[in-house]
Amino acid sequence: MKFPTLHPRRVVPLIVACAVFMENLDSTIIATALPQIARALHEDPLHLSLAITAYLLSLAVFIPLSGWVADRHGARRVFRAAILVFTFGSVLCGLSQSMPQLIGARILQGLGGALMVPVGRLVLLRAIPKSELIAAMSWLTVPALFGPILGPPLGGLIVTYASWRWIFFINVPIGLLGWWLVTRFIDDTRAETRAPLDFGGWLLVGSGLVLLVMAFELLGKNLLANAVVYAMIVAGIALLLLYAHQSRQREAPIVDLxxxxxxxxxxxxxxxxxxxxxxxxxxxxxxxxxxxxxxxxxxxxxxxxxxxxxxxxxxxxxxxxxxxxxxxxxxxxxxxxxxxxxxxxxxxxxxxxxxxxxxxxxxxxxxxxxxxxxxxxxxxxxxxxxxxxxxxxxxxxxxxxxxxxxxxxxxxxxxxxxxxxxxxxxxxxxxxxxxxxxxxxxxxxxxxxxxxxxxxxxxxxxxxxxxxxxxx
Structure with a gap:
């Protein structure tokens, strides 16, 4: 079967936008389903909010690595792998029988999402001339807005008329289609020089971001004393400031200030x-x-x-x-x-x-x-x-x-x-x-x-x- 010829400049923004949409939708759709998931797993809904937090923390830890990984292994290869990791994590979420299993699957999903979105954006930037960048970037703003808006009502419909597990299983066909489209239409690119991993810098940035994301997720929810939450914010900022000071001496910092x-x-x-x-x-x-x-x-x-x-x-x-x-x-x-x-x-x-x-x-x-x-x-x-x-x-x-x-x-x-x-x-x-x-x-x-x-x-x-x- 012969497929129609599509210009990469037209199809690449759509492919990346679909990946961004899948990640944005998934990160919001779960909130509506938490009460039903909690009942199915015999857990307190308040405790199950850890499934959301685990995903956000995974993003915070692994997003700073995305640029280094793409340079070392090639943007297309990493983008395809990230889509598969995210999709596989979605399957594991849908199959989870306990809270620890769900949290572990959400961490894996976060790893896929942390690489999928920034590396997808990198693929687009390398494939599209700057003169056409505005039109291409406008595609990426749509899923970023659609996801948080569509997620809650779609999650409500799924848990009302089907099983909560389908809020994760719906990612499977999208992910497999995305993997095929990336394979067919996107060329592989990688940096000419491969810098060593700034492991110490990654630990500082990752730890600082984890503390800040966790603190702002807890802020206003009365789950921890305000003093503890504010201490986490101060500690997170301190770690990031320490990284900013030390990164001046690093040849290839993980986040290049x-x-x-x-x-x-x-x-x-x-x-x-x-x-x-x-x-x-x-x-x-x-x-x-x-x-x-x-x-x-x-x-x-x-x-x-x-x-x-x-x-x-x-x-x-x-x-x-x-x-x-x-x-x-x-x-x-x-x-x-x-x-x-x-x-x-x-x-x-x-x-x-x-x-x-x-x-x-x-x-x-x-x-x-x-x-x-x-x-x-x-x-x-x-x-x-x-x-x-x-x-x-x-x-x-x-x-x-x-x-x-x-x-x-x-x-x-x-x-x-x-x-x-x-x-x-x-x-x-x-x-x-x-x-x-x-x-x-x-x-x-x-x-x-x-x-x-x-x-x-x-x-x-x-x-x-x-x-x-x-x-x-």
């Missing part, structure tokens, strides 16, 4: 991390506000939040033209402030707000939020030399994972603080209003970081004419 000398990459990481923190908080706050604050069912809540993904799809078709017309700096500044306005609008939602109003508001917010992610992700690689692209993808993926965890922790902590101000007890709608105001302020603050971009930042990628003036 020298990349921060590239202005566009540095601002993409700093401003992008602050913006992504707020999106992480939003994905926690919006479903909780609809269900706990307004009394919506899980299905009704999912139907409203899902509309943001439709806005993201609209953005995909228009992003290249928008970036070419305005350039990165005005868009990143404007989108930060617009996103803050939309979050302030979310704070005005009430139980009596018409659903159509909420749907329209979140649809447009989804468009601008996705456009912001496309700009951030594309700008970050605009000026990175090809020889350092693998280090840049692992650095960027590490920052993304940490910022999302921090965002969820911030959202939880702000909710707890707001609840404490009215004497504790159940969460009420006003608690969520205060939380949305806080993350709106933080989103607006990210504009101060993007303001430091030069007027012609990323012009070789955006196609936007260089500006004469360049701010300091």
């Amino acid at each position: 020298r990349l921060l000398r590239i202005a566009s990459f540095r601002i993409s990481i700093s401003g992008g991390s602050l913006y992504r923190c707020c999106v992480g908080a939003y994905t926690l706050l919006m479903p909780l506000m609809l269900q706990l604050g307004f009394g919506y069912s899980a299905a009704a809540s999912g139907g409203i939040t899902f509309v943001s993904a439709a806005g993201a799809m609209l953005m995909k078709a228009t992003a290249p033209r928008i970036v070419r017309r305005f350039g990165f700096r005005p868009l990143l500044l404007g989108n930060s402030l617009l996103s803050a306005v939309f979050l302030l609008g979310c704070a005005q939602f009430a139980a009596g707000t018409p659903k159509l109003v909420m749907l329209g508001w979140l649809l447009v917010y989804g468009f601008f939020r996705s456009l912001q992610f496309t700009c951030i992700n594309t700008l970050g690689y605009a000026d990175v030399p090809p020889s350092r692209m693998s280090q840049a993808t692992s650095f960027s993926s590490t920052a993304q994972q940490l910022s999302l965890s921090v965002g969820v922790g911030i959202g939880s902590q702000v909710l707890n603080t707001a609840r404490a101000l009215h004497g504790g007890g159940a969460l009420v709608a006003s608690d969520f209003q205060h939380a949305f105001m806080v993350i709106a302020a933080l989103t607006a603050a990210s504009a101060l970081l993007f303001r430091r971009l030069s007027a012609n930042a990323g012009s070789s990628v955006s196609g936007h004419p260089d500006s004469v003036a360049t701010p300091d």
Whole structure:
């Protein structure tokens, strides 16, 4: 049978986007199914949340290794292997008969996800010319938004009408198809020189990230004393600062902080991390506000939040033209402030707000939020030399994972603080209003970081004419 010829530049973004979608969907879909899984395994649902934490910790440990592994063994080979590891881990999750088995399978899944997403992004960056990077990157923002939105309602449907095990088994056909597509359409690439593994640096970074991710997952949940959680945050930051100091003497550091000398990459990481923190908080706050604050069912809540993904799809078709017309700096500044306005609008939602109003508001917010992610992700690689692209993808993926965890922790902590101000007890709608105001302020603050971009930042990628003036 003869297959139609497809241009790699068209199919590679789709392949990588599918892998990203599978990882993003899986990381959120399990939360809805936890009560049913706990009953099936005869465990306390609170204890079973370790299945989520184990996955996040596995990501934190192994993402920094992704660039070194890709350089040493080839990006296509590692990408294919990561898809298979993730798929095999999914099968083991579905077959688990006890909590330890499920946690072990989730750790294996995390290993696959930690390599699959950043190495997939590296495959895309090496296959796509910079002039076509915006269109390619816009595909990657869609699954990043679809996963957290689609995961809860899809998980609810699966556990209601089928076995909870299918939330893992659905990854099998996607993974096998992805492996075949990578084999057929993606060429193998690897670095010309193979640096030795910075094992000591990896231990410092991995330990620091594990402490921070664990702490921000626990923040606001009252599972440990606040003093213990804050001590974990301090210890995690201290380990990362120690790594930053020692990495100056390392020839090939596991996370290359020298990349921060590239202005566009540095601002993409700093401003992008602050913006992504707020999106992480939003994905926690919006479903909780609809269900706990307004009394919506899980299905009704999912139907409203899902509309943001439709806005993201609209953005995909228009992003290249928008970036070419305005350039990165005005868009990143404007989108930060617009996103803050939309979050302030979310704070005005009430139980009596018409659903159509909420749907329209979140649809447009989804468009601008996705456009912001496309700009951030594309700008970050605009000026990175090809020889350092693998280090840049692992650095960027590490920052993304940490910022999302921090965002969820911030959202939880702000909710707890707001609840404490009215004497504790159940969460009420006003608690969520205060939380949305806080993350709106933080989103607006990210504009101060993007303001430091030069007027012609990323012009070789955006196609936007260089500006004469360049701010300091």
